[in-house]
Amino acid sequence: MERSSNRLFTTQDILGFAVLAVIIFIVLPMALDSFRLNLFGKYLTYAFVAVGLVLCWGAGGILSLGQGVFFGLGGYCMAMFLKLEASTPKNTAIQSTPGIPDFMDWNQLTALPWWWEPFNSLFFTMIAVVAVPVVFALIIGVAMFRRRVGGVYFAIITQAFAAILTILIIGQQGFTGGVNGITDLRTLHGWDIRTNDAKEVLYFVNAGLLFACLLIAQFVRKSKLGRLLIAMRDQEDRVRFSGYDVASFKIFIFCLGAAFAGIGGAMFTLQVGFMSPTLVGIVPSIEMVIFCAVGGRLSILGAVYGALLVNWAKTSLSESFPELWLLGLGGLFIAVVMVFPNGLAGVYAEHIAPRLSGLFGGKTGAAKSPKETPAE
């Protein structure tokens, strides 16, 4: 390929990042009221997962249908901290055992389980938000990739993990809040997260973290690792025969995707104010793959647009047609997959970028337009 694609940022990339930054940091906050901005903040938490999926699936060819697991683990870690902070003996005076979360009291627990204790610390929680999903992904990754499980089998197994974790959370309701999830979260270190001001601050924190993740993802894509991933996706055996440890690369990228998802989950909990098993299971996990597919699974920026667009469509369709919206949304997905198999990013690369580069007379577009056809 051209030498230009080895640089961390081509002119095209810088333009793409700048446009997205303008939209997220300036246009949306100015154009939207506090309620809608909070909604977009929620959508952006899904973008963390979608970016991780671009790396795993688009670049590495590892389709995970269980990203909700990592999103949920990150979210639950944060929710546990917030719940402990909200469950002061004063707030829970009516309980049989004041000072423990309300759902534990309802389930006849009389003491805080030992593994909840560390979540009294914000510092520990912030580490756990990333570490717990990564450790989980590491275990799955080592177990699967070392045995050379891949493709469809891997997708099915990740889906099974999503189902298992959901059942576990629902079944162990004394420890996890069950179907209801962990609700009624109030403050973060004394700072009320329910106010409109707090939600605006959280939106910008969320957007900043997302850009940090995007930069990491961009770095990975442009590094030697990124090119190896694409090579593995297209011809795994050749890479192996060239002496590379394929499994380690796959485990790494899978863990990175999990870390992104965990951060997204924690930001979700902060902005929405609760965490429940409905965000962990198979359906949300597949939805997250859809965000990625609509945006274009080869483009990290496309993933962000995909998450925003699909969720925005979901919200506005369901507001306008409360009884029919699912049909409309389903139709939209089918249309996207049939007409634009490479998603929004594909539309951009094939139709818009060539014209833009024609306009500017530069050759910058050339680096991005070669059709990266995925292996599956």
Next chain:
Amino acid sequence: MTDRKIPKSLAGPSRRAFMAGSAAMTASLFAPKALFAQDYPTAQINTTGLAVTDDTVTIGILHSVTGTMAISETGSVQAEKLAIEQINAQGGILGRKIEYIQEDGASDWPTFAEKARKLLVNDKVASVMGCWTSASRKAVLPVFEQNNGMLYYPTFYEGLEESPNVIYTGQEATQQIIAGLNWVNETKGAKSFYLLGSDYIWPRTSNKIARKHIENFMDGCEVVGEDYYPLGHTQFNSVINKIRLKKPDVIYAIVVGGSNVAFYKQLKAAGIDMTKEAPIVLTISVTEDEIRGIGGENMEGAYACMKYFQSLDNDNNIAFVKAFKDMWGEDIVIGDVTQAAYLGPWLWKAAVEKAGSFDIDKVREAQIGVELETAPEGYVKVHENHHLWSKTRVGRAKLDGQYEVVFETADLVEPNPFPEGYQ
């Protein structure tokens, strides 16, 4: 015995009975009751910027119309729309017609929270009729408390909650459980109970209350088994075998959703004939709506403990059932929660008129002590803990999917969401 009891206790409300049930055409007859908008200037009755104009007031309806809960929540949506139409036909509230914005919770708790916020913050609705599962209520609760909205919640539920921003129009657990257990003990001589439920907060809390009541307040009675199964579970043969070994007098079943169908079919297949009452099956989770899925032939002979049955024989209910069928079709059945949802708009209307204002704080204050003589279930009254005083009734399922009412408490049962001695 029981036949005598019912008409007597329901004799009271007939005087204003058809007001609640009557449709548009009769409304003009009652025009003197209607209040005129010009007597209530918008600026005075709406000081907090709610969606109230000189001739309309907007409220929200927030239920799942898609996803797994849609089948349960549809009845509530229909009941609320019927109530709104009837109120409008009578001239509305303070001379203003009710308009509604319907949002879909999509059986997804974060979506409920999102839509609740949209209704309160963007649409500034004056009240919201909504939610069904406890999980969805828990998800929207912080939104209502933070934005000071008013939610009318229709489902019988586990209690342990008393929000200043919610009016609970269904029963909390003790209202649904205690009278039924006493009844089965006193009239059927039942002494041993097997508790069974789906595995989440409502069945667990309800069974906890049932167990405490059986062990502490019912002489010589005992619980011989207690089991829980995940939502959606369909294999009940092992527990049915356990039940046959323990030979309890009563199977106390709080199985919900799709599991119900499997449970009652397998019970029948295992040779437990509920019409013979050996053992008696008593449930608090199967309304007429659920029987449609289970099938009347699989449910015949079971007892259910509710506050409302479609077959209630009183003037309010006859008019309500007729209006409901006129609006939504002959085949429709009406369960306990549907009736509770129907009360929501009426209770809110009564509170607004009592307060002479749509302001949430004034409505909240006025809501306490509001009585509704036109309720299909009879007469209800709002307790200061935001729940309703209402009767507990026991019905026996018939082949046609309806319940025959066999018992009702003589007096209204006081709501007690935080029962002492049952924790």
